[in-house]
Amino acid sequence: MKPVTLKDIAETLGISVTTVSKALKGYPDVSKKTRALVKELAETLNYKPNAFAVNLRTEESKTIGLIIPEIVHHFFSSVIKGIISQAEKKGYLVIILQSNESYALEKKQLDLLMNKRVDGILISLANGTADFKHITDIMDQGKPIVMFDKIAKIIKCSKVIIDDRKAAYTATQHLIDTGCKRIAHFRGPLLPQNSIDRFLGYKKALLDNNMTYDPSLVYIFDDMTFEVGEMFARKILSEHTDVDGIFVNTDLVAIGAITEFNRQDIKIPEDISIVGFSNWFMSSAITPSLTTINQPGFEMGKMAFKQLYKELKAKKKKKDIVPKIIELETKLVKRNSTRF
Amino acid sequence: MKPVTLKDIAETLGISVTTVSKALKGYPDVSKKTRALVKELAETLNYKPNAFAVNLRTEESKTIGLIIPEIVHHFFSSVIKGIISQAEKKGYLVIILQSNESYALEKKQLDLLMNKRVDGILISLANGTADFKHITDIMDQGKPIVMFDKIAKIIKCSKVIIDDRKAAYTATQHLIDTGCKRIAHFRGPLLPQNSIDRFLGYKKALLDNNMTYDPSLVYIFDDMTFEVGEMFARKILSEHTDVDGIFVNTDLVAIGAITEFNRQDIKIPEDISIVGFSNWFMSSAITPSLTTINQPGFEMGKMAFKQLYKELKAKKKKKDIVPKIIELETKLVKRNSTRF
DNA sequence: TACAAAATCGAAAACGTTTTCGGTAAAATC
DNA sequence: GATTTTACCGAAAACGTTTTCGATTTTGTA
Known part of the structure; x- marks a missing residue:
């Protein structure tokens, strides 16, 4: 009952693992015939690449980390929803952690995410955060990070904010x-x-x-x-x-x-x-x-991920990432707690 | 600027990768002296195991998946918070996906999580879900799954519910x-x-x-x-x-x-x-x-993870998992929309 | 001193994938 | 028919870790 691997496909087809991998990924140096054969067998065997192996080989996990001060919060949960919906479109999954408005916890969570080797990080700072070494450390390691809503002006990373x-x-x-x-x-x-x-x-x-x-x-x-x-x-x-x-x-x-x-x-x-x-x-x-x-929480989440995604792609192409500040529009909603 | 590996430690210490690994994990067949040496160097070099490699080798990622119908929702965000806080205590991270109350999406998200090879799954069903093959498929593959709040009575997995x-x-x-x-x-x-x-x-x-x-x-x-x-x-x-x-x-x-x-x-x-x-x-x-x-949303999240954790441990020990139904207490909160 | 037991170490395989690079066979060119 | 080009394939290395098992050294015992 083991999951099927490239090797399994290669053996039943009497070809090499290399060719199977290339066939599935659409490399040009594999004939139409074998490509079709491989793809068909992969389909019927319901082959799914082992994500762990892919991660190790490619050094990326298609996963990002998200740190927010508080989950049970209308604004932040809207942001989360925006991030997740956008990330999904680009094939990314999101790991969420909570800082509880504590600097110490924020640092710890950031560490957790780095050890898990997420591809990038989205963060809204805790109230207690006045020192930013934990943030700049991550930037120095070349890991893309973008802040939203609760930001620090001195840090030179991308940000999504309102005025x-x-x-x-x-x-x-x-x-x-x-x-x-x-x-x-x-x-x-x-x-x-x-x-x-x-x-x-x-x-x-x-x-x-x-x-x-x-x-x-x-x-x-x-x-x-x-x-x-x-x-x-x-x-x-x-x-x-x-x-x-x-x-x-x-x-x-x-x-x-x-x-x-x-x-x-x-x-x-x-x-x-x-x-x-x-x-x-x-x-x-x-x-x-x-x-x-x-x-606009949902919009903010969407934008934050979009910016992070740009930086992830830039990093892959070994291009420098230029920090960008995205400012979203707010609007006064007049209701009955003020006069007309 | 590459991250430090076991090999790096082994080479500077003139010993084998094996010994370094064993020293760090506290194996008994490594002398106190080398163990101390290794641990000290690992500390100063700020060694962090490559999670990708560990995942591949151990076939587990210390990550679980969570599928909920809707994130922007007071009850569900309380559940999320409960799950994350409990998972963190046990060293697990949580990937969250949203089904949007759609059966089709729920199926797709479940698939995503399986391909990412999460260790277990927590799910609250979408309103549209009437067929449960996607759930039983997962159970057949031996992957621990526990449902909460919005459950299906016919499915024989663990559940956390209220009456x-x-x-x-x-x-x-x-x-x-x-x-x-x-x-x-x-x-x-x-x-x-x-x-x-x-x-x-x-x-x-x-x-x-x-x-x-x-x-x-x-x-x-x-x-x-x-x-x-x-x-x-x-x-x-x-x-x-x-x-x-x-x-x-x-x-x-x-x-x-x-x-x-x-x-x-x-x-x-x-x-x-x-x-x-x-x-x-x-x-x-x-x-x-x-x-x-x-x-009790927070409590429900906590309990759901606790049960999942038990099943994860049981699976590791190759023990059978016996589905358990956990029922949480509810309480009538009397306020002013009813008479006295 | 001889030998058994215990302590300590490392080689190597394995996890499954991706990608480079070289090789062979077929097709095209002269 | 000889040579170049193209098409196709696979061996092998690499990613970093864990773990088995055998080898060596040290200690203990007679």
């Missing part, structure tokens, strides 16, 4: 345009680039509109949870009764805040307007529905 | 206990086992409570979407004004229904009570929060 600053600016501007006079910001952890950029976009929008930037209106959270949103909502109500608009770093926290405001009979958007970020599915289901920035 | 019928019974009983007199059911597609079981649980609860089972109160949907929930809500209002309770096959559809009822000023739970299924995160955030059945 977080611009998107945050748009979101804040929308609050201003709909009449908000005092706008707070719930921002994410200090380290990640997109948390920084969203904050900067918020700040710039205020200043461009001649509004004062008040640091005490910026609430920083490390965990992006529903509960954090509830807590910050309570905090706002006790500390800053004059706030009439909030730009929240991520939908989940915004939804927590909405839930708490609902509980306290604060009227949204009349008393306080809210804009989120990401456009989770949930955002359209909540009452009031959440105005937010649409972040 | 859908019991859970649905509990959900329906809760509607009855809280005073509902006429209870509708939004059920999923006809084929999958858990859709059938949930329906049967619903029906049995009615009959056990001397209520009439009315087939016209069972609404069948193929796509489990938010929009379907909205549509069915409208249908109920126009076709059956006497309905005062609904047991919905899955939270997403229930939330769609709630949204529509809210829009039409139907009071939940006073006018109509609703129970969902799965306990998506979203269910606690919506207004009113949704009473539902908690389905």
Whole structure:
């Protein structure tokens, strides 16, 4: 019951393993007759090349690695889906690992993938990652790697991102345009680039509109949870009764805040307007529905793989890979948590 | 800049490749001195075994395949997380593919995984799957496979499931206990086992409570979407004004229904009570929060891998694998979409 | 000192594939 | 008919590891 090998085919046909291999791969130096013979027998015997042997010989596995901070997450699972669907089209499989927003784990997972000798790597950085030697090490070894969403600007590899600053600016501007006079910001952890950029976009929008930037209106959270949103909502109500608009770093926290405001009979958007970020599915289901920035996860996954694929091909042809930065469009989705 | 091999270590140490290999793997027939020497050099040279070669030689890749119907899905992504976290502990990596609820695709993906020679397979069946030859073929080849959540009862492989019928019974009983007199059911597609079981649980609860089972109160949907929930809500209002309770096959559809009822000023739970299924995160955030059945996704993923791992070990020892059915506990989560 | 037992090592085969390179036979050219 | 060209095939090496089995050396025993 052993799987059939090239040798099996060669022996029953009375030819060499070499010829069988060449016939199956369409080499020109094998006659039409034997080629047909080989292909037919391979078909009937249901021959499948031993992937392990092919890997060893060709030094590639047609497998890529993917590291994300968190799997159970609407945005990231959309990215995963985009990556897998695109990879499949090109004959690549995807191994997924999770960093749990931990730098140490991220390093370990990267190591695992390198030891498994994946052909390339896709990664979205953990919040805790401030040192990037583990990334540059991989680049130095010539292994293609592309970052998406949560990136590091200093690293000279390809990246697929959105313009977080611009998107945050748009979101804040929308609050201003709909009449908000005092706008707070719930921002994410200090380290990640997109948390920084969203904050900067918020700040710039205020200043461009001649509004004062008040640091005490910026609430920083490390965990992006529903509960954090509830807590910050309570905090706002006790500390800053004059706030009439909030730009929240991520939908989940915004939804927590909405839930708490609902509980306290604060009227949204009349008393306080809210804009989120990401456009989770949930955002359209909540009452009031959440105005937010649409972040194209599926598209981002697709693009990330496409870029990686280009680099894989370039590497095969021994060409240099020129890092590319791909910026995807975001869009403000107006719903009922802001005024008209 | 080639990666270092056993040969490299052997040559610089003036010993054979064999001894180096044995030293690193702790064979007893190598002296403490050379063992120490080898290990030290391997360490400083940062030697990593070539996974491709190891795979070929040992005929295993320490990799398993996972096929799920849909990645962007709260329950399934929880399962994925459970599987990956458990697999990692045992040194296994996970390749994920998606069947998109299509039988044809499921078959193709299974084929892909077999050609990649993964050590084992974890699968949750697509809705469209009615024929199981692709599954039994794999079992006949002696490759360990375990199903979870969406399973086929006739197949004699290990499974990790919940008691859908019991859970649905509990959900329906809760509607009855809280005073509902006429209870509708939004059920999923006809084929999958858990859709059938949930329906049967619903029906049995009615009959056990001397209520009439009315087939016209069972609404069948193929796509489990938010929009379907909205549509069915409208249908109920126009076709059956006497309905005062609904047991919905899955939270997403229930939330769609709630949204529509809210829009039409139907009071939940006073006018109509609703129970969902799965306990998506979203269910606690919506207004009113949704009473539902908690389905332990993470736990299910963990258990599925654990069982697969047992079978992988059994296979290595050439022992027979005895299929096992693992049933996980569900729990009714009472919230505000049902009365007290 | 002689011999048995234990400790230590390495040659070689094997896993299945890909690819280079040389060789033979057939066809084409003169 | 001799020579060149083309078509077709296969031997062999290589990828890096694991493991069997025999060989050698060292230690222990009488």
